[in-house]
Amino acid sequence: MHDLFDRRVILVTGKGGVGRTTLTAALARAGAASGKRVLVSEVEELSRQGHCPLAELFGVRSLGTEPIQLAENIQGVELQAETGAARFLTKLFKVEALSRLALRTNVLLRIMQAGPSLHEMGVFYHLLHLLEGRLENGEHQHELILIDMPATGHTLALTELPQILTRLVSRGPVAEALRQGQAILNNPDTGTACVVTIPEPLPVSESLELIDGLKKTDMAVGAIIVNRFPTLEFSPEEAAAVLAFDGIKERLGFSEFSRNQRAQASLARLQANTGVPIAIVPESHTDPENLVELLADHLSEVQP
Amino acid sequence: MSPIEEVIDQKKIAVCCGAGGVGKTTVAASLALEAARRGRRVLVLTIDPSRRLAETLGVSQNTPDPVELSPALQELAGIKPPGSLAAWILNPERVSDRTVKRLVPDPKKARKLMDQPIYRSLVSMTVGMQEYTAMEALHQFVEQGRFDFIVLDTPPSRNALNFLEAPVRLGRFFDSRVFSLFLPRKDGAVIGTTRKVIDKVFGGIFGVEFYHDLQDFFRNFAEVFLQLSENAKAIRQRLECEDCCFLLVASPTAERVEDAVYLKHRIDALNLNLGGFILNRSLIPLADRSLPGPDLLPSTPTDAQRSALAKLQELATIERTRLEEHRQILEQLAEEAGDSSMALAVPELGDTVDDIQGLGLVAQSLIEASESVAQRR
Numbered sequence: 163m164h165d166l167f168d169r170r171v172i173l174v175t176g177k178g179g180v181g182r183t184t185l186t187a188a189l190a191r192a193g194a195a196s197g198k199r200v201l202v203s204e205v206e207e208l209s210r211q212g213h214c215p216l217a218e219l220f221g222v223r224s225l226g227t228e229p230i231q232l233a234e235n236i237q238g239v240e241l242q243a244e245t246g247a248a249r250f251l252t253k254l255f256k257v258e259a260l261s262r263l264a265l266r267t268n269v270l271l272r273i274m275q276a277g278p279s280l281h282e283m284g285v286f287y288h289l290l291h292l293l294e295g296r297l298e299n300g301e302h303q304h305e306l307i308l309i310d311m312p313a314t315g316h317t318l319a320l321t322e323l324p325q326i327l328t329r330l331v332s333r334g335p336v337a338e339a340l341r342q343g344q345a346i347l348n349n350p351d352t353g354t355a356c357v358v359t360i361p362e363p364l365p366v367s368e369s370l371e372l373i374d375g376l377k378k379t380d381m382a383v384g385a386i387i388v389n390r391f392p393t394l395e396f397s398p399e400e401a402a403a404v405l406a407f408d409g410i411k412e413r414l415g416f417s418e419f420s421r422n423q424r425a426q427a428s429l430a431r432l433q434a435n436t437g438v439p440i441a442i443v444p445e446s447h448t449d450p451e452n453l454v455e456l457l458a459d460h461l462s463e464v465q466p
Numbered sequence: 467m468s469p470i471e472e473v474i475d476q477k478k479i480a481v482c483c484g485a486g487g488v489g490k491t492t493v494a495a496s497l498a499l500e501a502a503r504r505g506r507r508v509l510v511l512t513i514d515p516s517r518r519l520a521e522t523l524g525v526s527q528n529t530p531d532p533v534e535l536s537p538a539l540q541e542l543a544g545i546k547p548p549g550s551l552a553a554w555i556l557n558p559e560r561v562s563d564r565t566v567k568r569l570v571p572d573p574k575k576a577r578k579l580m581d582q583p584i585y586r587s588l589v590s591m592t593v594g595m596q597e598y599t600a601m602e603a604l605h606q607f608v609e610q611g612r613f614d615f616i617v618l619d620t621p622p623s624r625n626a627l628n629f630l631e632a633p634v635r636l637g638r639f640f641d642s643r644v645f646s647l648f649l650p651r652k653d654g655a656v657i658g659t660t661r662k663v664i665d666k667v668f669g670g671i672f673g674v675e676f677y678h679d680l681q682d683f684f685r686n687f688a689e690v691f692l693q694l695s696e697n698a699k700a701i702r703q704r705l706e707c708e709d710c711c712f713l714l715v716a717s718p719t720a721e722r723v724e725d726a727v728y729l730k731h732r733i734d735a736l737n738l739n740l741g742g743f744i745l746n747r748s749l750i751p752l753a754d755r756s757l758p759g760p761d762l763l764p765s766t767p768t769d770a771q772r773s774a775l776a777k778l779q780e781l782a783t784i785e786r787t788r789l790e791e792h793r794q795i796l797e798q799l800a801e802e803a804g805d806s807s808m809a810l811a812v813p814e815l816g817d818t819v820d821d822i823q824g825l826g827l828v829a830q831s832l833i834e835a836s837e838s839v840a841q842r843r
Contacts, residue, residue, distance in 0.1 A: 394777055404774045
């Protein structure tokens with residue numbers, strides 16, 4: 163797990179409700195503890211109202227388009243299409259006035275709101291801009307960028323973007339930016355995805371499909387994190403004994419027992435079908451703030 | 467008649483919304499199945515169903531049109547004429563191609579449009595496009611009148627109502643003066659300053675060659691996009707009618723419940739009808755179960771049996787605590803729902819939930835929960 167933090171960018175991805183945001187925060191803390199300057203980020207969503215769970219995990223209300231300090235060695239930012247477009251134009255036209263004019267005509271904004279991929283393109287460029295940032299001494303300003311990816315589909319939209327767009331636009335500044343981003347994202351030494359899931363059949367199926375999809379977009383998968391793993395273990399004899407109890411299906415505790423069994427089977431399925439290091443995060447009943455610390459501790463202990 | 471039966475028996479359109487991973491696709495399918503069993507002609511429009519659910523609904527292949535359950539599957543599902551169940555996976559590519567063919571009557575012209583590289587790239591995108599196609603698909607089948615009841619599953623995004631707005635945003639762009647700036651200029655037209663800037667900016671960004679392709683694409687598709695936007699507006703209005711309702715699906719975690727409550731307020735603000743909340747995967751239906759005790763053990767239990775019971779008892783305690791939490795969540799949702807709608811709990815059904823039998827169980831528990839809500843009133 164340690165070498166996970168030697169990458170430049172980690173996409174933390176997984177379907178809703180698996181604890182992805184909490185784990186992004188935990189990974190950030192673990193990365194910072196290993197000495198990296200970490201930037202955590204989330205992708206803006208259109209018309210969501212002032213609620214930012216990632217920021218809240220660090221005791222801050224919301225994140226802005228410029229990185230802010232969240233903890234020692236951890237900064238936070240919101241990746242925004244509009245900001246990305248503005249950065250892109252400023253760099254492209256150098257003449258500040260022209261890019262401001264271009265933005266002011268509202269044309270770009272309208273298009274970005276309308277076109278499905280242009281939004282991703284803006285986000286992509288904002289990310290690239292942050293990856294390229296340097297300190298005065300020439301070191302990367304953000305050594306490790308973690309992105310809390312909204313939904314599995316959005317992850318693929320972002321990772322497949324360079325392939326789709328460079329096919330259409332093979333030359334020019336857009337293509338160049340996409341290739342620069344690709345060089346970081348699609349190199350397993352610098353870019354990787356971290357798939358968060360819970361040990362249930364459907365989430366695991368979806369994770370397996372996601373891993374397939376990521377491979378198709380040349381995105382490496384560096385780790386799978388199985389969250390909320392039941393702590394109580396039944397030996398095969400005990401499990402058989404439970405199932406043999408008369409009328410057990412109508413008792414309290416059986417539902418949890420079934421979940422427990424599904425968790426074991428789901429983990430075995432992930433192990434058999436992926437060949438990716440798997441970290442297990444046990445279910446715990448602590449409050450959210452402690453949870454972040456607890457997960458960070460746990461993750462730094464796990465070896466690939 | 468209990469509130470959920472009113473939805474199943476009388477509504478024309480039901481939209482299942484919720485954050486990703488709460489099981490809304492399963493809920494949508496179970497409502498559709500139950501309505502078909504009760505004799506209605508039903509279509510369920512689903513997005514990204516699990517493989518098992520796709521098999522259950524007979525749509526494991528991406529088909530160009532909705533597919534009715536085979537007679538064998540209908541029989542297995544307990545559907546008898548006049549009831550019927552058809553399903554379609556909302557694949558952006560399929561929906562878009564179907565739409566272009568419908569809106570452009572000349573097949574040659576339609577083919578030419580669909581062969582454009584920009585079009586093909588757009589429709590092959592996995593995300594974002596779903597938001598644009600869900601409303602159009604709904605519009606097409608509502609217009610057709612082939613079905614009594616259409617159940618729509620919505621794209622997985624944190625702002626689950628984005629699909630209502632996206633096509634309208636698209637229309638706003640094509641309808642605007644902004645758009646006319648993109649069209650290749652007519653001969654002899656005066657070229658304004660804004661126009662020059664835009665040409666320079668876009669030529670600079672995309673390269674002149676692609677910018678021209680883009681202009682071509684916009685020009686060719688302007689009509690189609692405008693029509694899409696008109697359709698989206700029409701269906702948007704249709705959704706405000708009494709016979710349409712939104713069901714908000716949540717799983718029993720604080721975060722998901724917060725999402726559902728947020729969606730409820732959005733639905734109110736958008737003048738849409740809330741059918742109710744559905745709390746999926748809850749332990750509430752298990753409340754009558756008794757704790758596992760020594761009575762389960764035979765007179766001379768083995769070590770494994772003894773330790774198995776001890777562990778079960780530990781799990782039962784956890785289960786009871788959770789059950790209590792779920793109850794509080796349901797109460798909170800019921801309060802949000804008020805008297806005009808409902809909050810119903812569905813049990814966790816594990817991995818068999820997407821079989822015909824599992825879908826039947828979901829429907830059954832919805833009806834039972836709904837009946838007890840009706841009794842309490």
